[in-house]
Amino acid sequence: MEIAVTSQALAAMQAAAAAAHPREACGILLGEGRCITQARETRNVHPAPETHFEIDPQALIDAHRAARAGGAQVLGYFHSHPTGDPVPSATDRASASGDGRIWAIVAGTDVRFWMDGEQGFTALSFARVDG
Structure with missing residues (x-):
C-alpha cells in the first residue's frame, strides 16, 4: 500500500527528531484517508525518553476529540530513533497494538x-505531496 505525505508533515517530523536528540521525539499523524497532512509533535512522557517514547495521553485525547468534531483524522503516530535505524525496534513491536494505524519512524533525516x-x-511506500 502507498500513502501520501505532505512535505510539511515530513519536515515537521525531521525537525522534531533533530530538536529532541538525543531523546526520542514523538507525535501524532493527522490527515484523511491515506494522506498524512500534519505531524503534530507531542511531549514524550516516557520516564526513559532516551530509548523509549510515550505520546502525551492528553494530546492524543485532544486529537481524537478534534477529529470527532470534524477536524483531521488520527491516522497514526511518529517517533524517532536517535541512534538507530528507521525500522520498528523490539520495543516498538512489543508495544504495537495491531490496530492498523500508521507509524512513522525517523532516524536522522530518513523517515520510513x-x-x-x-x-x-x-x-509502506509513500509519495511526497505539496502541502
Whole structure:
C-alpha cells in the first residue's frame, strides 16, 4: 500500500527528531484517508525518553476529540530513533497494538512508514505531496 505525505508533515517530523536528540521525539499523524497532512509533535512522557517514547495521553485525547468534531483524522503516530535505524525496534513491536494505524519512524533525516497490522509491522511506500 502507498500513502501520501505532505512535505510539511515530513519536515515537521525531521525537525522534531533533530530538536529532541538525543531523546526520542514523538507525535501524532493527522490527515484523511491515506494522506498524512500534519505531524503534530507531542511531549514524550516516557520516564526513559532516551530509548523509549510515550505520546502525551492528553494530546492524543485532544486529537481524537478534534477529529470527532470534524477536524483531521488520527491516522497514526511518529517517533524517532536517535541512534538507530528507521525500522520498528523490539520495543516498538512489543508495544504495537495491531490496530492498523500508521507509524512513522525517523532516524536522522530518513523517515520510513509502517502499518501496525494484526501480523506485525508492514513497510509502506509513500509519495511526497505539496502541502
